[in-house]
Amino acid sequence: MTLRSSLLWPLALPYGAAVHLRARAYKKGVLRQRRLDGKVISVGNLTVGGTGKTPTVLLIAERLAAEGKSVGILTRGYRGGSSALEANDPAKSGSDEVQLVRARLGDRVSFGVGADRFARGCELAQRGVNWFVLDDGFQHLQLARDVDIVLLDAKDPFGGGRLLPAGRLRESRTALDRADVIVITRSQHAPGLEAAIRRDSDAPVFYAHTKLDSVHALHGGYPGEENRNARTQKVFAFCGIGNPSAFLADLQDWGFQVVGCRYLADHHRYTQQDVEGIEAAARQGGAEAILCTEKDVFNLGGNKWSAFDVSYCRISMQIDGEDEFWRVLEARANRR
Numbered sequence: 134m135t136l137r138s139s140l141l142w143p144l145a146l147p148y149g150a151a152v153h154l155r156a157r158a159y160k161k162g163v164l165r166q167r168r169l170d171g172k173v174i175s176v177g178n179l180t181v182g183g184t185g186k187t188p189t190v191l192l193i194a195e196r197l198a199a200e201g202k203s204v205g206i207l208t209r210g211y212r213g214g215s216s217a218l219e220a221n222d223p224a225k226s227g228s229d230e231v232q233l234v235r236a237r238l239g240d241r242v243s244f245g246v247g248a249d250r251f252a253r254g255c256e257l258a259q260r261g262v263n264w265f266v267l268d269d270g271f272q273h274l275q276l277a278r279d280v281d282i283v284l285l286d287a288k289d290p291f292g293g294g295r296l297l298p299a300g301r302l303r304e305s306r307t308a309l310d311r312a313d314v315i316v317i318t319r320s321q322h323a324p325g326l327e328a329a330i331r332r333d334s335d336a337p338v339f340y341a342h343t344k345l346d347s348v349h350a351l352h353g354g355y356p357g358e359e360n361r362n363a364r365t366q367k368v369f370a371f372c373g374i375g376n377p378s379a380f381l382a383d384l385q386d387w388g389f390q391v392v393g394c395r396y397l398a399d400h401h402r403y404t405q406q407d408v409e410g411i412e413a414a415a416r417q418g419g420a421e422a423i424l425c426t427e428k429d430v431f432n433l434g435g436n437k438w439s440a441f442d443v444s445y446c447r448i449s450m451q452i453d454g455e456d457e458f459w460r461v462l463e464a465r466a467n468r469r
Contacts, residue, residue: 139299141298145297148296148298153305155274159275164274166276167251168277169254169277170258170263172263172265173276173278173279174266174267174280174466175271175281175282176189176267176268177269177273178271178283178284179304180301180302184285184318185450186269187230187428189282189284190206191237193462194206196459197266198242205245205254205264205265205266206242206243206266207254207266207268208245208269209273210230229431230268243262245257250276279466280466282313283312283314285317286318287318288382290317291329307333309330309333310333313336314462315337316340316452317339317341318340318341318342319343319382320340321340322340323340339452340454343448343449345447346447348424348446349444349445350442350444351430355431357444363422363424364390366390366420366421367418368390368391368421368423368424369392369414369418371394371396371423371424372426373397373399373432374426377397378396389424392420393417393418395414403434403436405436408436408438411423412440423444424445425443425446427448
């Protein structure tokens, strides 16, 4: 335990008690959930930071849309708009995640962005949406859902075992008893983690990993041109995401020659000073190219890159046993 965690540990006790009592109140019906007119699939996690949530939301929304369903994504966003109509125009939404998903899916899905996801869902339902993907929804208990998917990063599934603010856990592991489906990301086999999960949940467990689809260079703006030489170059990586070490681990797994990296806060909006610092560090490390995540692209702004062209990784989530995963989801969705 770090000094910071030790100092913050007393604050985790009342936080944990409050979270537990709130969840219990919803379970007992003391606090009532509101239900949308349609099916709701929630994608969430136990910890703060990246577990592969955004590519999983993309995967599910894309599959539902391909099946001909009218799909809406409900998200709180980050610096985002307050209405579904505003979120449908990526130029008007300040949320990097909304802009990323909207750029990928185009008009195949609708968006409801704001803290009141029930209200946003009602707006979408009036426009004919009847399948909803609730982004980061595991703790958003005020909205009823038909399927609760929880993602756990195999490399750090329980955030060091400490609740906020001392650690990265939003809820204790016992909250897994609410999950309908558990997806272990960044692994194909984790028997020890499965055994730990089974103490709190009998939900079916699937494995998933992030797949690199392509690398794009930002020539003239997003989406840019495919960069087929990226893996042969020495690259300097930078990102402002919830779990930056996972990005570095993925790059190494994908065979990139990483000569340096720089991590910034999640959703970081880059300044010209940031750009100059990244380029200086890249030159010092002998990099031939610089590389970031697709989410970072929407936070780069109009800053000028003088020494390098920025490239980004376009990824997708691959679920092992995907056919069975969808059978389980459909069975859970139709059960209620």
